[in-house]
Amino acid sequence: MSGTPLRHATRVFRAEALKQHRRLFGRPLVVFSMLVWPILQLATTYYTLRPVATASRAAAHWPLAADPHRLLAFLATGTLAYAFFFSLVQSAWHLSFERTTGTLELLFLSPAGRLTLMIANGAGSLLQNAWLLTCFTVAGLMGFGTLSVSAWWMYAVVVAALLVPAVAWGAFLNSLLVFSRDSAFLYTILDEPLWFVAGVRLPHFALPTAVQAIGAVFPLTGSLIAVRGALLESRTLPELAPALAWLGALSALLLAAAAVILRVGESRAQRTGKLSLA
Template structure:
């Protein structure tokens, strides 16, 4: 366990030194999500939507979405960097725990990329009086929920992107569908039945259901424990896929000397 934590710490430090060493990087990581947030808000605002309620709904949606989308973006960029820098083969010659490596990559990007925008969204929740002093104790709960779910999601994506010849199409498959069907901008309850079924495949859906239910933004028919059970199943499946890919690719590498599996 201690060795795995050291591997994750090393991956986080490596990413910080390689990708997040400039104030301009952090500035862009804050400004562009905020601009996207206000774009959506003022798109819906003319349609007689309640101002503060809409802000709180979009604030939770964008905060969770940014965590998950940063994992997609990081997996794509890391796959290019690891291949171009020649560090992918070197990493797999080490005795380091493979799961710790991919989760370290995911966690490092998550901590670096989204903390400022999450602070902005928390301010929005305070402004809309959705997050108050009497329910402030819930804040660490849903932040840890997002952290854990996003890291497992990111670990799976890193495993997929690192060993693919060209997984750029996944950038499209995991962006627009996740934005639409997970309920970041539109409540899932408004969808037709077929769209609700699609939403069940995204762990972001369950995270948003629980966060909005806890904060009183969503009066869902299903119990919050149903969403928790769905999230646990999703995370277990993603963990299995990640471990399966890492083992299969490493076995393929031992037989052929190549890390490109698909």
């Protein structure tokens, strides 16, 4: 019996990943856009920041800006981490559309665990959205010679620092948007503002103190600190322990919040017949 929950969760993950693939990733043009869009974002950011970094005193406060390859590596890791998290914003937005297509009821009629469904929906979208950009980023960092890793197993730490918080973030957003009638505003505020407060394009120390405090609430900020520290700065596990501990706490909090929202939302829906927490 101990293997039954695991087999059950595995089947849910497979089913949700297949649904995501058939609905969103069935055409070659979609796969092509998964790489082209982040590269265009990276190129735009690089050629916007590079002239400012070289023509001002920015390099005196941020030496990395004086090296084109290191600056590009900094921005590439930011773009990669952002792609992980924003793909889950898109996934949650698409899940909210199931209210209008009539398939949302099937989620509540399903014997699958609600939280498992939310995690599986986000994880399926994440893996299909981010794998191509991940391969491209790793190849680019190796090609430019900017990788600086203290130990080979730090790559596993990087994967965990990206994957676990992103999946928790996706589960939270999925559970929230399932019970939100108007989710367009969340999609808007979690796009460009997320770039800024998390330090995707700029070093975290260069942001205003108030913005740093806001950014600390988002797991993307901690993921970027861990990823850049491990891949670009040769930082060891003890050095990254505070950031990783904070990421673990945030991930647990997001999953707990998702479970509560799902329980409260479903109970309200059964009592009132309305799929809204408001």
